[in-house]
Amino acid sequence: MKTPENNAIRAQFPILSRQVNGKNLIYFDNAATSQKPQSVIDALSDYYSRYNANIHRGIHTLAEEATLAYEASRHAVQEFIGAAMVEEIIFTRGTTEGINLVAYTWGRKNIKAGDEILISGMEHHSNIVPWQILCQEKNAVLKVIPVLDDGTLSMEQYRDLLHERTKLVAIVQVSNALGTVNPVKEIISMAHQFGAKVLVDGAQSAVHLDIDVQDLDCDFFAFSGHKLYAPTGIGVLYGKKELLEAMPVFQGGGEMIKEVSFELTTYNDLPYKYEAGTPNIADTIVLKTALDFIKSIGKEQIRKHENELLDYATSQLESIPGLKIIGQAKEKVSLVSFVFENIHPHDVGIILDQQGIALRTGHHCTQPLMKRFGIPGTIRASFAIYNTKEEIDSLIAGIYKSIKMLS
Structure with a gap:
């Protein structure tokens, strides 16, 4: 959920107040690049x-x-x-x-x-x-x-x-x-x-x-x-x-x-x-x-928040029928990759983007790794200090909507 501390951090990132396709931006592509606080700008x-x-x-x-x-x-x-x-x-x-x-x-x-x-x-x-x-x-x-x-x-x-x-x-x-x-x-x-x-x-x-x-x-x-x-x-x-x-x-x-x-x-x-x-x-x-x-935040506090998001997202994703998480290491950072057997990752990504949710689909510049798992790519959600559990709830709802539209 959003805490006062989390709201104060989110307020430092002007891009998070923008709308994409008429929806509030939810940015889950942090492994590709993070957003920038106002102090950096x-x-x-x-x-x-x-x-x-x-x-x-x-x-x-x-x-x-x-x-x-x-x-x-x-x-x-x-x-x-x-x-x-x-x-x-x-x-x-x-x-x-x-x-x-x-x-x-x-x-x-x-x-x-x-x-x-x-x-x-x-x-x-x-x-x-x-x-x-x-x-x-x-x-x-x-x-x-x-x-x-x-x-x-x-x-x-x-x-x-x-x-x-x-x-x-x-x-x-x-x-x-x-x-x-x-x-x-x-x-x-x-x-x-x-x-x-x-x-x-x-x-x-x-x-x-x-x-x-x-x-x-x-x-x-x-x-x-x-x-x-x-x-x-x-x-x-x-x-x-x-x-x-x-x-x-x-x-x-x-x-x-x-x-x-x-x-x-x-x-x-x-x-x-x-x-x-x-x-x-x-x-x-x-x-x-x-x-x-x-x-100013502290790596320990950042990890604590991101690990909570990872645990929450993982548990929610595991409950979705037909979804498979790729990469189940005990030691992970706040990133989760997943696939559906009969749905291409890009199709899910397009539908999620229509709902203002930005995440990454594809091989993530790791084509040999994708070949190792026998898949063309994954859907990857990666979390940062400014993300929230409410945003993950929106992601889960968006995935269900994608399944319904693509099945």
């Missing part, structure tokens, strides 16, 4: 209205103000994920670019013919395709950790796949299609026993889970701002300092250099070595505002 406007300038190079007042705000976001991210030092925080366009950066730099330098890279059967395409490209280029081998029927990974088979030829494990911490929370700390520890490095895709986990990269001991961690109430086009790649220093550069241009001549170029120190050209200054600055919003 205001911070973006404030930058462009008051101190829009390029950073790091200028000595005038606007440039200095923008630079300070930009670097304040880097410090906020360091604290948010528990990095040892600010130099380990690289700003990117998002999770996808962070993964590609590692593939094209660390991967091209360290992966040789016959080496093996392990990924899981529940990876997003952005954590599959870069490694396929790298393996094709280096004549390396890509191997896959199987997914069990309940939507969890086979840790026994993972253990069997690890050996001295394993050079990298690239693993999602939370499945965007199933909501499964993978035991990444255990996965990392097991990989390190064989000398392999580990990249964690934190696109779905950063907003839900407490992240401490030092405790996890991951070598790389990538996530996107737009899934945790920040604007699109800003992301973070964390890497251990010794790895980042040893990696070749990703892109050439301004800022990533120290000295340039026609004979020789020397590269900048971390983290600027990997931030060529004018960055996404505005959205990077506002990332701190989004992290401050999360901090």
Whole structure:
């Protein structure tokens, strides 16, 4: 139900007052991107209205103000994920670019013919395709950790796949299609026993889970701002300092250099070595505002509310005849995917949209995972701090209406 605290949070999101197709908007597509609080919207406007300038190079007042705000976001991210030092925080366009950066730099330098890279059967395409490209280029081998029927990974088979030829494990911490929370700390520890490095895709986990990269001991961690109430086009790649220093550069241009001549170029120190050209200054600055919003509520309180929504939605969905939930892991975030045997997910999504309910249908950029379950896709409802049980009641009513119309 709606509590005073929940109403106060919802009031901070102007888009939630809009109507879609004559109905009050119900937004259940948070795993794709979250909505933005007024504080984030205001911070973006404030930058462009008051101190829009390029950073790091200028000595005038606007440039200095923008630079300070930009670097304040880097410090906020360091604290948010528990990095040892600010130099380990690289700003990117998002999770996808962070993964590609590692593939094209660390991967091209360290992966040789016959080496093996392990990924899981529940990876997003952005954590599959870069490694396929790298393996094709280096004549390396890509191997896959199987997914069990309940939507969890086979840790026994993972253990069997690890050996001295394993050079990298690239693993999602939370499945965007199933909501499964993978035991990444255990996965990392097991990989390190064989000398392999580990990249964690934190696109779905950063907003839900407490992240401490030092405790996890991951070598790389990538996530996107737009899934945790920040604007699109800003992301973070964390890497251990010794790895980042040893990696070749990703892109050439301004800022990533120290000295340039026609004979020789020397590269900048971390983290600027990997931030060529004018960055996404505005959205990077506002990332701190989004992290401050999360901090003001508290991850524990956010999880408590979202878990209540997940439990309620799951129990309500399980009571619908002919509906099957895909992904029954004990450890999940606030996301539920489901199918009907004789109804295509897109048809349900269209009817729900007519009722103002926004959720995601399709393969969720996890086509191999959908193939594993023998389905074309799922209907996915994903919940955030501003969602309510009343909205879930509307979803359930909308599903019944869809069944009636499509049967």
